[in-house]
Amino acid sequence: MTIWRNSIVAITIAAALSACALPRGAALQSEITKQANDQQALFAVYPVVNTLLPRYAKWPATGGVPHYSWIGKQSAPIGRVILAGDQVKIAVWDSDENSLLTAREQKVAQLQTISVSTNGSVFVPYVGSVRIGGTTDSAAREKVQDALLAVSPSAQVQLSSTAGNRHSVSLVSGVNSPGSFPIEERDMTVLTALSLGGGAKDQFENPQIRLLRGNTTYAISLNKLLQSPALDTTIRSGDKIVVAEDESYFLALGATGKEELITFPKEHVSALDAVTLMGGVSDSRGNPEGILILREYSSKAVRDDGVAGPSKSRVVFTMDLTAADGLFSAGKFTVNPKDLVYVTESPITSARTIIGLIGSGVGIANQVN
Structure with a gap:
């Protein structure tokens, strides 16, 4: 009788479990993609495999993160030119006993510090205005001296x-010591300017350098700038530099080590990078055959043939990390900003849960007996 009672309890528990959803932390892949073959489906499913990677790479970008251009380093002569607002110090040496600038026992006349006017001129006693704007210190000295010869x-x-x-x-x-810093050399670069401000703050995962010049904004990642000296742009007067966090991020959900918003740690993040940043697939719950990337394209990107663009605006990319092609392809598939990277639950987890609950139920029946 005990065996029959235990069997009845087990059957009752199994029937009850089949009628309701088991408690778990993520959905099964079949649950998410089950409507993919319906003609009225609002999404399309595409596998991440080597043969399709070139097609996906040509599809439009998503995420809405603004993209800025950048300008390379421009050669500039050493030294700098005098501009309006600069302060100029002039000393005049004159050995003439009847000099208008020096006293009888005086050999040098130190003029007051002069501010260069908006038209690039300075006032010199007994001479008047001398235009030195746009010249180097040595050229300006010659201009002032030539004017004094009269x-x-x-x-x-x-x-x-x-x-x-x-x-x-x-x-x-975005720097440790923000402020305004003089440009002492015409070949001063972005990295030199950053060093004057104490460098970028450590709080940024992937710091972005934004150069505001007039009405134009240029941007580049600090890591890329450090790796490519030819991109270390030459600074101009009036430039503004902002260091900010990368606006690119993806969402991590499901049977993984982390469920959170993750900022891109570098300019390009692959699907394999994303899984690593998420803390990997959960050993006890995750399904390495069911890694999904959910992405939404603009309606203008939709194409009927699914070649130049997806067949639906909502797309689910599927990856199998138990196969060699799946692993290699995931390493080359680029995650876009605002993608949802989802690790589905393993079907084995549900089976284990059912078996565990049946075992508990049988134990309870034995106690009743």
């Missing part, structure tokens, strides 16, 4: 300039 043929001039506000670059945010 009143003091023996005069010799020393001239030095200090960069003003207009001759500077602003590190707006």
Whole structure:
């Protein structure tokens, strides 16, 4: 009788379980894709395999993250030119006893620090305005000295300039010491400017450099800039630099180590990278044959043939990480910003749950007996 009672309990539990959904942390792949073959389905399913990777690569980008261009390094002469707002110091050496600039026992006249006017000129006593804007310190010295020859043929001039506000670059945010820094050399680059601000803050996973020049914004990742010296752009007066976190991210859900929003740690993230960043597939629950990437395309990208674009705007890409082709293809398949990377539940987990509950039920029946 005990055996029959236990059998009845087991059958009753199995029947009850078949009538309701088991508690679990993720869906089965079959549950998500079961309507894919219906003509009225709102999504399409595509496998991530080597033969289809070239097709997927030509499909439009998704995610809505703005893409900016970048400009390479431009050659510039060493030194800098004088601009409006710069401060100029002029010293005049004159040995003439009847000099208008120096006293009898004085050999040098140190003029007051002069600010370069908006038209690039400075005022020199007994001479008037001398235009030195756009010239180097040495060229400006010659201009001032030539202008003084009319009143003091023996005069010799020393001239030095200090960069003003207009001759500077602003590190707006994302650096350890933001502020405005003078451009001392015409060949000053973005990385040099960042070093003046103490470098990018450590809080960023994948820091992005944004260069604001006039009405145009340029952007590049800091890692790419460090790896390619030819991209270290030359700074211009008035440039603004912002260091910000990468706006690209994907969502991680399902039977995985992490269920959260994950920022791209580099410019391009593959599906295999994404699974690793998620903490891998759960050993006890996850289905390595059922890795899904859910992506939504613009309606304008939809194509009937599914070649130049997906056949539906909502797409589910499927990956099998138990096969060699699936692993290699996942390493080449690019995750787009705002993709949902989903690790489905293994069917074995449900079976284990049922067996465990049946075993518990049988144990309860034995206790009743």
